[in-house]
Amino acid sequence: MANAREIxxxxxxxxxxxxxxxxxxxISSSKLKKARKALTDTEPYFYALHRTIGRIIRHTPDIEDPYLDTRPxxxxxxxxxxxxVVTADKGMAGAYNHNIFKLAQEQIDRGGKPFLFVVGDLGRQYFAKKGIPMxxxxRYTVQNPNMSRARIIEEEIVEYFLSGKLDEVHLIYTxxxxxMKMEAEIIQLLPIPRQRMTQAIPIDVHLEEIAMKPSPQAVINSIVPNYIAGFIYGGLVESYSSEQxxxxxxxQAxxxxxxxxxxxxAITYNRVRQAAITQEITEVISGAKAQKKKRKKA
Known part of the structure; x- marks a missing residue:
C-alpha cells in the first residue's frame, strides 16, 4: 500500500x-450558447429560401436546371x-468524432468514387491515415463558424459539381x-433533391401563382448558392454546438x-494515516515497556 505522502x-x-x-x-458552455444564438438568428432567412425553391419546383415541375440534374x-x-465531413479540431468530446468517422466510412463503403472535403484537423488526420482521397x-477550422466561411466552401463545392468533377455532394455533420442527444447525419446538397424541397408543401394545398422573372431557371440559379451556403452554415453551427x-x-463525467x-x-489516506499513528503508538508503548523491564533488572 502506498504511504500517506504518495496518496x-x-x-x-x-x-x-x-x-x-x-x-x-x-468554456464549452459559453461557446455553445453563442453558437446556438447565431443559428437561431439566421435560420428564418434560409428556411424562406427553402420554401421558395420548393414553390418554384412545385409550380414548374418540368424545370431543367444544372442544380437539379441527377445525371441518371x-x-x-x-x-x-x-x-x-465536419469533424472537430481536437478531442476530449466523448464519441463525437467517432460517430462522424463511422457514418462517413459507411457512406464510402457503399460504392462509387468518394472524394472528401474534411473540415477539422482530427478528421484530416484520420482519413489521411486511412488513405482515403481528400x-x-x-483546410478550414471548425472554430467559430460563420457565414463567410460557409460561402467560401459553397463556392468551391458548387464549382466542382457544375464542372462535372462531382456528380453528387453530401454533407455529413452532427x-x-x-x-443529451447528438446524432451524426448525412444530407444531400447537390443535385437539389426535388422531393425533399416539395414534401413540406402538401400537393392539395393551393398556393398563389408567383411571377419568376426573367425565368424560373434564373431565379433558381440566383437562390440555390445562397441556400447551399445556408445549409453548410447550419451544418457547421450544429456540429460546433454538438461538439461543445x-x-x-x-x-462533467x-x-x-x-x-x-x-x-x-481520502478513505485510503485516512486508513494509512490511522495505521501509521497506531504503529507509532505501538512503538512508543513497546519502547516504554522495554525501558521499564530494563530498570527492573537494574
Whole structure:
C-alpha cells in the first residue's frame, strides 16, 4: 500500500485535473450558447429560401436546371460523390468524432468514387491515415463558424459539381437533437433533391401563382448558392454546438470520476494515516515497556 505522502500527492494531482475539466466545461458552455444564438438568428432567412425553391419546383415541375440534374446516365459505380465531413479540431468530446468517422466510412463503403472535403484537423488526420482521397487545399477550422466561411466552401463545392468533377455532394455533420442527444447525419446538397424541397408543401394545398422573372431557371440559379451556403452554415453551427455539448458532458463525467477517485483516496489516506499513528503508538508503548523491564533488572 502506498504511504500517506504518495496518496496526498496523487490527490493534489487529481484536484489540479479537476480545475482543468471544470474550466473546459465552463468554456464549452459559453461557446455553445453563442453558437446556438447565431443559428437561431439566421435560420428564418434560409428556411424562406427553402420554401421558395420548393414553390418554384412545385409550380414548374418540368424545370431543367444544372442544380437539379441527377445525371441518371452515370452508373452508380462510376458516380463521383463528394462528402463534406465536419469533424472537430481536437478531442476530449466523448464519441463525437467517432460517430462522424463511422457514418462517413459507411457512406464510402457503399460504392462509387468518394472524394472528401474534411473540415477539422482530427478528421484530416484520420482519413489521411486511412488513405482515403481528400481535397488537400480544403483546410478550414471548425472554430467559430460563420457565414463567410460557409460561402467560401459553397463556392468551391458548387464549382466542382457544375464542372462535372462531382456528380453528387453530401454533407455529413452532427445534429444536436437535445441537450443529451447528438446524432451524426448525412444530407444531400447537390443535385437539389426535388422531393425533399416539395414534401413540406402538401400537393392539395393551393398556393398563389408567383411571377419568376426573367425565368424560373434564373431565379433558381440566383437562390440555390445562397441556400447551399445556408445549409453548410447550419451544418457547421450544429456540429460546433454538438461538439461543445459533447465536451461539456465529457468534462462533467471526468469531473465526477475525479471526485469519486478523491473520495476513495481520502478513505485510503485516512486508513494509512490511522495505521501509521497506531504503529507509532505501538512503538512508543513497546519502547516504554522495554525501558521499564530494563530498570527492573537494574
Amino acid at each position: 496526498q500527492s496523487r490527490m493534489n494531482s487529481i484536484k489540479s485535473t479537476m480545475k482543468i475539466t471544470n474550466a473546459m466545461y465552463t 446516365e452515370i452508373r452508380k459505380e462510376d458516380r463521383k460523390i463528394g462528402y463534406i 481535397e488537400q487545399n480544403f 445534429r444536436m437533437v437535445n441537450a 455539448n459533447s465536451r461539456m458532458m465529457a468534462m 471526468a469531473t465526477k470520476s475525479a471526485q469519486d477517485m478523491l473520495d476513495e483516496l
